[in-house]
Amino acid sequence: MRYAAYCALVLAALATAPCMAATDLGLEYFSRGNSFYEKTLYDSAFACYDKILSMGLHNASVYYNIGNALYRKKEIGRAILNFERASLLDPSDRDIAANLRFAYMATVDKIPPREIGFFAAAILKLHTMFSIRTQTLLFLALLYLTTLFFLVFRYAHPRFRNMSLTLCIVCGALFAMLSASFFTKIYRENTVKDAIVLVDKLNARNAPDGDQVLFSVHEGAKFTLVRKVGGWYYAALDNGVAGWIPEDEIGVVEIE
Amino acid sequence: MRCFFSFSITCLLFLAPLPVLSMQFEASIDKNKMTLDEDVTVTIQVSGEDVQDNVPFPAIQESPDFKFVNKNNYQNSSQNITVINGRFKKSIVRTVTFQFVFKPVRIGECQLPSFAFNYNNTQKNFAGSKIQVLKESPESADIDFFFTFSKNKLFVNEQMVLTAVLRKKAGSAVNQIKRPEIEKNLSRYFWMKPVTDKVEGKIESVNGQNYEVYRISFIAFPVLAGTIKIPSVPLEYTVVERRRQQNRDPFFNDAFFNSFFDNATTKTKTKYSSPVTLEVKDLPSLRKPADFQGAVGVFSIAAMVDKTNIKAGEALNLKVTVSGRGNEKSFNAVHIKNIDRFEVFDPEITATADVKGGEVRITKIFKYVLIPQVEGAYSIGPITLYYFNPDRGVYDSAQTEIAISVKPGKVSRTSGERYLSKEEIKLVGKDIQYIKTSAGRLTDQSKRLYREPLFALLTVFPFLFTLVFALVQRQRERLETDIEYARMKKARKKAARLLAGAETQVAHSAGGEFFATINKSLSGYIADKLNLAAAGLTNDMIRETLLKRGVGNVAVDEVLGFFNECDLYRFGSMSASETERRAQYRKAEALITRLEKELK
Numbered sequence: 115m116r117y118a119a120y121c122a123l124v125l126a127a128l129a130t131a132p133c134m135a136a137t138d139l140g141l142e143y144f145s146r147g148n149s150f151y152e153k154t155l156y157d158s159a160f161a162c163y164d165k166i167l168s169m170g171l172h173n174a175s176v177y178y179n180i181g182n183a184l185y186r187k188k189e190i191g192r193a194i195l196n197f198e199r200a201s202l203l204d205p206s207d208r209d210i211a212a213n214l215r216f217a218y219m220a221t222v223d224k225i226p227p228r229e230i231g232f233f234a235a236a237i238l239k240l241h242t243m244f245s246i247r248t249q250t251l252l253f254l255a256l257l258y259l260t261t262l263f264f265l266v267f268r269y270a271h272p273r274f275r276n277m278s279l280t281l282c283i284v285c286g287a288l289f290a291m292l293s294a295s296f297f298t299k300i301y302r303e304n305t306v307k308d309a310i311v312l313v314d315k316l317n318a319r320n321a322p323d324g325d326q327v328l329f330s331v332h333e334g335a336k337f338t339l340v341r342k343v344g345g346w347y348y349a350a351l352d353n354g355v356a357g358w359i360p361e362d363e364i365g366v367v368e369i370e
Numbered sequence: 371m372r373c374f375f376s377f378s379i380t381c382l383l384f385l386a387p388l389p390v391l392s393m394q395f396e397a398s399i400d401k402n403k404m405t406l407d408e409d410v411t412v413t414i415q416v417s418g419e420d421v422q423d424n425v426p427f428p429a430i431q432e433s434p435d436f437k438f439v440n441k442n443n444y445q446n447s448s449q450n451i452t453v454i455n456g457r458f459k460k461s462i463v464r465t466v467t468f469q470f471v472f473k474p475v476r477i478g479e480c481q482l483p484s485f486a487f488n489y490n491n492t493q494k495n496f497a498g499s500k501i502q503v504l505k506e507s508p509e510s511a512d513i514d515f516f517f518t519f520s521k522n523k524l525f526v527n528e529q530m531v532l533t534a535v536l537r538k539k540a541g542s543a544v545n546q547i548k549r550p551e552i553e554k555n556l557s558r559y560f561w562m563k564p565v566t567d568k569v570e571g572k573i574e575s576v577n578g579q580n581y582e583v584y585r586i587s588f589i590a591f592p593v594l595a596g597t598i599k600i601p602s603v604p605l606e607y608t609v610v611e612r613r614r615q616q617n618r619d620p621f622f623n624d625a626f627f628n629s630f631f632d633n634a635t636t637k638t639k640t641k642y643s644s645p646v647t648l649e650v651k652d653l654p655s656l657r658k659p660a661d662f663q664g665a666v667g668v669f670s671i672a673a674m675v676d677k678t679n680i681k682a683g684e685a686l687n688l689k690v691t692v693s694g695r696g697n698e699k700s701f702n703a704v705h706i707k708n709i710d711r712f713e714v715f716d717p718e719i720t721a722t723a724d725v726k727g728g729e730v731r732i733t734k735i736f737k738y739v740l741i742p743q744v745e746g747a748y749s750i751g752p753i754t755l756y757y758f759n760p761d762r763g764v765y766d767s768a769q770t771e772i773a774i775s776v777k778p779g780k781v782s783r784t785s786g787e788r789y790l791s792k793e794e795i796k797l798v799g800k801d802i803q804y805i806k807t808s809a810g811r812l813t814d815q816s817k818r819l820y821r822e823p824l825f826a827l828l829t830v831f832p833f834l835f836t837l838v839f840a841l842v843q844r845q846r847e848r849l850e851t852d853i854e855y856a857r858m859k860k861a862r863k864k865a866a867r868l869l870a871g872a873e874t875q876v877a878h879s880a881g882g883e884f885f886a887t888i889n890k891s892l893s894g895y896i897a898d899k900l901n902l903a904a905a906g907l908t909n910d911m912i913r914e915t916l917l918k919r920g921v922g923n924v925a926v927d928e929v930l931g932f933f934n935e936c937d938l939y940r941f942g943s944m945s946a947s948e949t950e951r952r953a954q955y956r957k958a959e960a961l962i963t964r965l966e967k968e969l970k
Contacts, residue, residue, distance in 0.1 A: 140812045151805055172816035175806040182805045203815040209803040216802050250819040254828055261832035269843055300820060369816040 140166045140173075147179060156183045172369045174204035174245075178213070185217060191312040191333040193217050195365040198310060198336075202367060205242045221334035225352050241295045246303065249296045256289035309349060309364040311335045316364070318357025322346035328357040337364065393418035395494055396558075399482065400601035401642050403502045409439055409473045410501060411601040411645065412482065415558060417465035420490060425466045428485040433498060435480030436472040443468045444596035444650075446526065467558065469599055474503040512542030514581075515550070515605045515643045523649040524592065527666035527700045528760040529729055532560065532590040534643070536605065540573065540580040545636060548606040550643075552586065555603045560590040561699050565725050589730045591666075591697040595652035602642035609637050653758050659765055661705040665757035667696015667732075671704065671768040673753050678772070681779025682745050686712075688738040692755055692768070698723055698732040705754045706738075712750075713741035742776040749773050854901040861898030865891045865962050869955070876951050882940050884951055888958040889936040892929070895962055899969055909933065920970040929961055 147162030160183045166176045177200035185193035197214040204210060230238065244252065263282035267275050314333055320326040322343045337349035337359065347364070350356035396415040404410055414428055427441060447464040474480050482498035513536070520531035534552050538544050549569070553562050565587040574583045592598065653666070669692050676687040690704050698721040721734040740750070751771035759766045819825055849856045868891035875884040890904075897904035900915045909930050916926045935954065939946050946954070 137812050141809065144809050144812060148805060148807055166812070171812055171814050173809055173812050174815055175809040175812075179805040182802060185802055209806070213802045245815070247815060247817075247819060250825065254825075257829065257832055261836055265836065265839060269839070296820075303818075 137171070140169055140171045140176075144176065144179075147183075151179070151183055151186075154186070156186045159183045160187075172203065174200045174207060174210065177203065178207070178210050181213060181217070185213070185220075190217060190220055191310055192365065194221070194334045194336070195310040195312070195367065198308065198367040199369060202369065204245050206244060206248075218334065218336075222332035223335050225331075225335060237295075240291070241298070246296075246299050249292060249299065252292055253289070253296050256285050256292060260285040260289050307339045308367040309337045309339050309347065309359075310367065311337070311359075311363065312365050313363045316359060318349070318355075318359050320357065322358050324358060329355060339366070393420055393489075393492060395487070397485075397496050399499060399501070400645075401501070401604065401640075402499070403504060403640065404474065404642075405504050406474055406477065408642075409471050409645075410436075410482070411599065412470045412472065412485075413558070413601065414468045414470075414485060414487070414496065415465060416468075416487070416489070417463060419463055421464040421466060422490075425489055427468055428487040428496070430470065431484045431486065431498070433472075433481055433483035435474060435476060435503075436482055437475055438483075439471040439473050441468065441470045442597065442599065444594035444598060446594050465594075467594055469601075471599070474501070477503050479503075512539040512544050512609075513537065513547070513605075513607060513641055515603075515641045517600065517603075517643055517646050519590075519646070519648060523651070525651050525666060525758065525760045526593065526595045526653055527561075527591045527664070527697045527758075529667065529695065529697075530590055530592075531565070531728060532556075532562065532588045534586040534588075534603075536584040536586075537574075537576070537581040538584075540582055543609045544607055545610045546608040547584075549586075550603055550605045552588070552603055556590075556600065559594055559598060559600060560588075560592055561697050562588040562590045563723055563725055563730050564588050565728065589725055589728075591700070591730075592648065592650040595650050598648045598650055600646045600648060602645055605641045605643065607639055607641065609639055610635070654763075657765055659756040659767065661754065662756040662758075662765065663701040663703055663705075665696060665701035665755060666760060667694055667700075667757060668759055668761065668766075669694030669696060669755055669757050669768050671753060671755050671770050673751070673770045673772050675750070675772050675774065678774045679777070680742060680774060681777045682742050683779045684741065686740045686742065686774070688740055688750060688772070690717075690736040690738070690753055690770075691733060692736075693731070693733045694768075695729050695731055696757070697730070698734045701734075701755070701757075704736060705756070706750065707752050707754070708748070708750075711742060711744045711748065713743060715739040742774070745776050745778050747773065747775045857898040857901055861895050862962065862966055864898060865895035868894065869959060869962075872955055872958070876955055877948060885936045885940045885946075885954070888955060889933065889940070892932065892958050892961060895965070896929070899965070916965075916969075921965060921968045925961075925964050925968055929965070932957055932961060 143162045143165045147159045147166075150156070150159035150162060160180060163176050163180045163183065166173070167180075177196045181193045181196035181200060184196060194214065194217045197210060197217055200207070200210045201214055260282055263278045263285060266278035267282050270278065311331055311333055315330055316332070316335070317327040317330050320328055323346065331351070335351065337347070337351060340348045340350060340356070342348075342361070343358075345361045346358045347361060348356065349359050349364075394417050396417075398413050400411045400413075401408075416425060425443075425445075427443065430438060443466060445464060445466045447462050470485075472482065480501050480503050482501060484498040485496040487494040487496070515534070515536050518533045518535060520533075521528075524530055534550060536547065536550075538547065553564075556562065569584050569586055571582045571584045574581055671690065671692050673688060673690045675689075680686050692701075692704065702719065703717070715738065718737040719734065720737075721732060723730050723732045725731075749771045752769045753771060754767050754769045756765060756767045758764075849859065868887055872884055872887040872891065875887060893907055894904050896902075896912060896916070897907055900919065902911070902915070912933075913926050913930060916929065917923070932954075939954075
């Protein structure tokens, strides 16, 4: 029995060892990147952070620091792209949100966002408060709590019923709200993609490789991608204006 | 020319320098020829941003040729101010000067001790140089060279007049005197400005002897604090030496020929100035303003802008002029309050210094380019220069400010050090947030838990669990409340329990007890299944009820036959062998199983 326990421990250690080594190496690159950044060697800092991503460690802090390095290099489009990716992984981080706002203010185009009401804004705020990872864990936690309080209410001693009913209703309501946001997020993540303009000026056309330029936007502008035909995306700006844009002039906000 | 620096560089070698931080080293000696009565000063200077207050003395290696007399150290610091993104960044360069005084113990070519410096993991070795120690001074007694100061006790960076006095005995053999390189030799102790470029000699009588006296005056600002020993400064001159020819030929041994063949040669010699000691006080720390930059003297400040009405985002030129008497090198910036309302560029600094009336008058101009970021009517400043007034011995300040009116406009901003047009980057009021210095455990956050099979399992589990729990609970409740149902459900289990008891009696029981048990198990089973009282069961009742519940005639007959057989064995004279008992036991089992299937 004891032998079996040892074997299990060793196997667990061996299984987690490569992961641990990658994390340690990643931290080493992270720290090295930071020291390059402090010395204003932004290219070297970028190379170190990029190395972490190539190791498969997609972390909000890494994307955030890449965004900062690129901003210092005055590559606004790529900086915004990386801040957006960082925000995708951790939408609750204030620094990421601040730098994203800041970087958007540095873009040339002023694209007024669609106006939404107070309640919609409040729901949107709640919607972006947690990362999808946190929401997954909260979803499970609330599901189990609601079930537990329901079972207590239904089958436990009558003196627990009032309390368990209240808790069951509260948890159930939270669970319902969170689930709505959670599944919306999953749906969006799997169906809707945003993209950032990476070139100085991008012409949106009437068709894939079309002759007519519908409108022009500049580096850092954000599109929502609707569909893809060949190397072209049909994409819409926040104000609803849409057109066909070339794939190689934008960066898609997704974790590769 | 064997000047101070040339020989200091050639004589002192830096041996085996190990990895050096951002520190600079300089070493020198004040003479390379001396007599036994004189002493030699070795100066080692360490400077840099990494230099702190606690720099230890370099270790002296023993030398048989010199004995150590004393040592001293001084330090000073200078500030560099840069403006980055509207913020003043200050860096401090500290300089520590070590002086060691040695006396020779023998005549001849002597080796000075070497030094080893070890600080902050930085090691540096200074090899000792060679010095000629002579029996008598090689210098002529006809010339004298020394320094005088207008003040012997003063503050760091306070003005004083330093005069180099050069006396040559009238009619002496000293022929040509080279101008001593005083500024070069004393630059590490003073910031100097000559009072005049012309040097004129005067005849003066000293102790009844006429001398040609030359005075070279400087306005000097001491840059080191402490008891400073100003080392010797070399002065080169030539002496004409006449030697009479020694001829054995009596023909030439004549006054005429003697004077005609007198041979005159010139010889270059070096005279070292006598070392002088100066008391330099550091600036008091009491009531030192926080924004004091190091300016010492008496100053006034004035400022002007090229336009007072401006739109936010447009550039504005601010010219700040500091004038007064003092050392212009002692400060590099003025303090501007509320500077965060502007985008600021590094100032362009120019300075002029003139000697008037025996003191240095300076004018230092700071030209700033400012871009107002905030609209409204407000002032630039107060613009302040904090300085130490050595006359009063207190800190003082000169202040000015300029009112401007900023109208709304397209505000632009710089990014980094480049000024960018509005088209490239639009205004934002602040810089981006700093990078994350820690990434925690640096986990891969892109993994989606909701895509894992475990997530689906964990999501479904509570629903399944609730369903099963509810069913179990319902069953339990029915068993507790519905007796008929409970008897029916438990009948088989109860019968099986009784049969299990009977099985143990097969081999050991005399017979009556065994048959009573198996009879009870089957009759109890039927009574439970049919919800009847086991005690009142009759054959007719059993037949009627079983037939009603869909049990076949054959099975009913078998059941009733079984009861009869049991009664015969129990109450009649028949005795049963073990084999017969076992067969009867199996029959009871088979009948219960058959009834379980046929009962509806």
